[in-house]
Amino acid sequence: MLTQKQILAWLEEVKDPEIPVLSLVDLGIINTVEVNDNQVKIEITPTFVGCPALEVMRQDIKDTLLKHGARSVEVEVNYKQPWTSDRLSERGREALRQFGLAPPPKGKVLVEDLEVLENVPCPRCGSTRTGLKNPFGPTLCRSIHYCMDCREAFEQFKPV
Numbered sequence: 001m002l003t004q005k006q007i008l009a010w011l012e013e014v015k016d017p018e019i020p021v022l023s024l025v026d027l028g029i030i031n032t033v034e035v036n037d038n039q040v041k042i043e044i045t046p047t048f049v050g051c052p053a054l055e056v057m058r059q060d061i062k063d064t065l066l067k068h069g070a071r072s073v074e075v076e077v078n079y080k081q082p083w084t085s086d087r088l089s090e091r092g093r094e095a096l097r098q099f100g101l102a103p104p105p106k107g108k109v110l111v112e113d114l115e116v117l118e119n120v121p122c123p124r125c126g127s128t129r130t131g132l133k134n135p136f137g138p139t140l141c142r143s144i145h146y147c148m149d150c151r152e153a154f155e156q157f158k159p160v
């Protein structure tokens, strides 16, 4: 018999398709896990509405759990309670930093408030002498910054 705890441990193997060091669990998008007679039902809240990686994540969740012996896997998407960057775990923030992405600041912040996008600590050297270069990075979830000390650009996982 599969347990909820075991399912969650396996979900650690499923990574964000855009950030391969970050698991979906650490990303904080897994809402609930229900197991009944080896049939699994999972509810997720994606980081962004219309995130293009959603279908990939859904398939990865299914493949991983079926591989481990779940009889069936249902993945439901729920937007009722929007994802916020505060749902990122400490390990998730560390994974972002290792990947070279500045983690989003904690607490309630608005993306529209461009000030939180200025002086983002550089993931390479920690300097805050940084400036926002482009609020729209290569994906919806990232913005591009420039570090005056490294003289190089870096990306931040945008706060929401």
Ligand SMILES: [Zn+2]
Residues within 6 Å of the ligand: 122, 123, 124, 125, 126, 127, 147, 148, 149, 150, 151
């Ligand atoms: Zn730097």
